[in-house]
Amino acid sequence: MIAVCGISKSFGPTQAVREVSFSVEQGEVVGLLGPNGSGKTTLMRILTGFFPPSAGSATVCGFDVQGDSLAVRQLIGYLPENVILYPDLSVERFLRFCASARGIEKSRRRACLEEVLETCGLREVRGRLIGKLSKGYRQRVGLAQAILHSPRVLILDEPTVGLDPRQVIEMRELIRTLAGSTTILLSTHILPEVSATCGRVIVLDRGRVIAQDTAENLSRRLEGMDRTLVRVRGERKEVLAALGALSGVERVEEKGSAEPGGVAAEIYSREGESVRAALASMTVSRGWQLLEMRPLSLSLEELFVKLVSDGGEEELSRGEGCAR
Amino acid sequence: MRWVALLRKELYCYFGTPVVYVVGGAFLALSGYRCYTELNQFVTFGFGLNILENFWAAYFAELASYLLWAVPLITMRLFAEERKLGTIELLLTLPLKDGEVIAAKFLSAVVVFGAILGCTASYPLIIYAFQPFDLEPMVARYLGLGLLTTASLACGMFISSLTDNHLVAAAATLVALVLLWLLTWNEAAIASSAVMILAQLSTFTHYEMFTRGVIDIRDAVYFAFFVSFFLLLTKRMLEARRWKGKQ
Numbered sequence: 001m002i003a004v005c006g007i008s009k010s011f012g013p014t015q016a017v018r019e020v021s022f023s024v025e026q027g028e029v030v031g032l033l034g035p036n037g038s039g040k041t042t043l044m045r046i047l048t049g050f051f052p053p054s055a056g057s058a059t060v061c062g063f064d065v066q067g068d069s070l071a072v073r074q075l076i077g078y079l080p081e082n083v084i085l086y087p088d089l090s091v092e093r094f095l096r097f098c099a100s101a102r103g104i105e106k107s108r109r110r111a112c113l114e115e116v117l118e119t120c121g122l123r124e125v126r127g128r129l130i131g132k133l134s135k136g137y138r139q140r141v142g143l144a145q146a147i148l149h150s151p152r153v154l155i156l157d158e159p160t161v162g163l164d165p166r167q168v169i170e171m172r173e174l175i176r177t178l179a180g181s182t183t184i185l186l187s188t189h190i191l192p193e194v195s196a197t198c199g200r201v202i203v204l205d206r207g208r209v210i211a212q213d214t215a216e217n218l219s220r221r222l223e224g225m226d227r228t229l230v231r232v233r234g235e236r237k238e239v240l241a242a243l244g245a246l247s248g249v250e251r252v253e254e255k256g257s258a259e260p261g262g263v264a265a266e267i268y269s270r271e272g273e274s275v276r277a278a279l280a281s282m283t284v285s286r287g288w289q290l291l292e293m294r295p296l297s298l299s300l301e302e303l304f305v306k307l308v309s310d311g312g313e314e315e316l317s318r319g320e321g322c323a324r
Numbered sequence: 325m326r327w328v329a330l331l332r333k334e335l336y337c338y339f340g341t342p343v344v345y346v347v348g349g350a351f352l353a354l355s356g357y358r359c360y361t362e363l364n365q366f367v368t369f370g371f372g373l374n375i376l377e378n379f380w381a382a383y384f385a386e387l388a389s390y391l392l393w394a395v396p397l398i399t400m401r402l403f404a405e406e407r408k409l410g411t412i413e414l415l416l417t418l419p420l421k422d423g424e425v426i427a428a429k430f431l432s433a434v435v436v437f438g439a440i441l442g443c444t445a446s447y448p449l450i451i452y453a454f455q456p457f458d459l460e461p462m463v464a465r466y467l468g469l470g471l472l473t474t475a476s477l478a479c480g481m482f483i484s485s486l487t488d489n490h491l492v493a494a495a496a497t498l499v500a501l502v503l504l505w506l507l508t509w510n511e512a513a514i515a516s517s518a519v520m521i522l523a524q525l526s527t528f529t530h531y532e533m534f535t536r537g538v539i540d541i542r543d544a545v546y547f548a549f550f551v552s553f554f555l556l557l558t559k560r561m562l563e564a565r566r567w568k569g570k571q
Contacts, residue, residue, distance in 0.1 A: 011568070048417040051566045074419040084410040088340050089333070100329035101418045145414070 001026045001153060001183040002047065007056035008207075009042050016042040018207040019056065029179045031198035031215075032187040039207040040187035041081050044157050047185070048078045060153055074102070077151035081158050083142030087131025091122055091141055094130055098145045112148055119174065120144040135162040143171070147178065154178060156186040160193060172197050191215070191303065203307060210307045218303070227296040228267045228275060229255070234288035239263045242282060248275050262291060327424035330415075334432030338398075347397045348440045351390055358386055359447045376457050377537070380448075384465050384535040387444065388528060391476050392505060396497035398436055399480025400490045402429045403558075407488035422562045426481075426555060433477045441469060461537020468534020471547040475527045476501055478554035485561045504528055 002024040009017040017039040024030045032040045046053045049069040063071040086094055099109045117123050120140040130141060139162060160168045175197045188194060194201050195215040203211040211218060232239050243265060244252045251268040269275040276293060283290045338344045366379040406412040448462055480497040487493050507526040523529055527550060530543040
């Protein structure tokens with residue numbers, strides 16, 4: 001559906017994207033993950049035909065983003081990063097403009113408009129000027145114009161930034177309902193975002209792809225170990241010793257004291273070993289109180305540090321084979 | 325005909341904000357006042373053999389000078405605003421060709437001036453009611469004024485595509501138009517031949533015959549070239565900014 005082959009883009013002396021290659025299959029939801037300035041937006045702008053790449057090529061549904069820019073733009077729905085829309089237009093007028101500019105037939109325009117107003121929860125503000133709307137509503141208008149023409153490919157640049165927690169959940173749900181029928185490429189710098197919505201992640205750093213896999217695989221592969229956080233009420237030394245003695249546990253790290261008389265520790269265990277069941281019964285048999293126990297996964301910061309320090313170079317040299 | 329959607333949107337943006345009404349109101353107030361006082365002066369002092377014809381020539385020359393400030397105020401937003409707001413990203417990722425975007429934006433500005441200049445047509449109509457005159461020269465005058473306006477708008481739109489700042493676009497367009505206008509002043513005629521050649525390139529020079537009620541095909545062709553030249557430059561500018569990856 002989307003095939004990116006060795007794309008580079010430089011702005012004067014700065015290289016925003018360097019030889020990026022990846023592909024996205026029909027119906028997939030893929031997350032572009034990376035810190036600010038890692039080239040996510042640049043990549044999306046190339047795919048949407050906003051500007052051409054300096055080198056390399058990309059196709060969307062078989063159409064070249066440079067040669068068949070109009071065809072690509074017709075197929076894509078795009079939510080830009082800072083959804084700044086025409087402030088002097090009302091929501092309805094703006095969406096009507098998008099509908100006719102996208103060539104939706106006159107007879108279907110009304111129905112399409114009503115449908116997205118409903119889907120994006122914009123019914124009550126349809127007559128308001130976009131400039132007067134809150135950030136959350138503007139984001140929804142942005143999304144509405146992106147899905148108005150039922151695009152086959154949806155490109156969303158940081159779709160949940162600036163939304164309140166309830167709207168974030170709504171946005172994720174919307175993305176999930178669209179998945180399957182629509183191929184979705186979204187960018188984010190929040191890791192949970194990816195695990196909540198995306199089937200696959202492409203991690204970018206300084207314009208290069210440093211990893212691509214499912215979110216779970218990625219953190220597991222990097223980790224090689226499962227981590228569990230426990231808080232136990234009991235004698236500190238005894239608790240730590242007992243935790244270390246559990247089968248499968250490689251290492252125990254104390255994480256500051258959580259509360260008086262309690263111990264907080266991070267347990268590193270070999271993959272696949274179910275430490276938690278053993279841990280729970282152990283604390284009970286010893287007469288300690290188990291206050292908290294939860295599996296930990298890598299935070300985005302840790303993921304990056306890991307990827308950039310060790311996994312990155314290897315991934316880069318392997319690259320992604322693409323037919324030229 | 326997707327670009328018609330953009331034309332409609334542009335017109336809505338123009339007529340939905342006060343700029344057009346302020347510029348149009350000022351244009352009509354000034355031209356109305358000058359039409360009245362200048363006519364009084366011509367009638368009182370009786371310049372030339374055909375007083376009314378001479379009055380029209382002088383009055384249309386003055387109308388043209390109002391374009392100097394009115395055109396920049398209308399064209400400044402065309403591309404500069406889209407860049408400043410960031411909506412250019414949305415606009416240029418819609419399935420519209422660059423040429424269609426330019427055509428829609430240009431036509432919207434032409435329509436705005438069509439409306440303003442259309443309103444000024446009421447003055448000659450009122451005068452005609454009291455003192456009938458030949459209407460054919462009047463058609464030539466309005467044709468000339470329309471061509472001059474269209475040319476100025478094309479120039480203004482090009483300048484707007486160079487920057488993301490309204491004021492810079494307006495100021496630069498004002499300077500460009502004033503320079504073209506100054507070339508028609510008598511000083512240019514006694515300066516070196518280089519200046520005289522430049523004067524021949526001025527839109528206002530080619531407008532002069534129209535104010536006397538004469539349609540010269542060479543002048544019309546010149547305006548056609550002028551407009552196409554700046555539309556083409558605007559298109560090149562959009563492409564260049566795409567390649568550079570600038571917003």
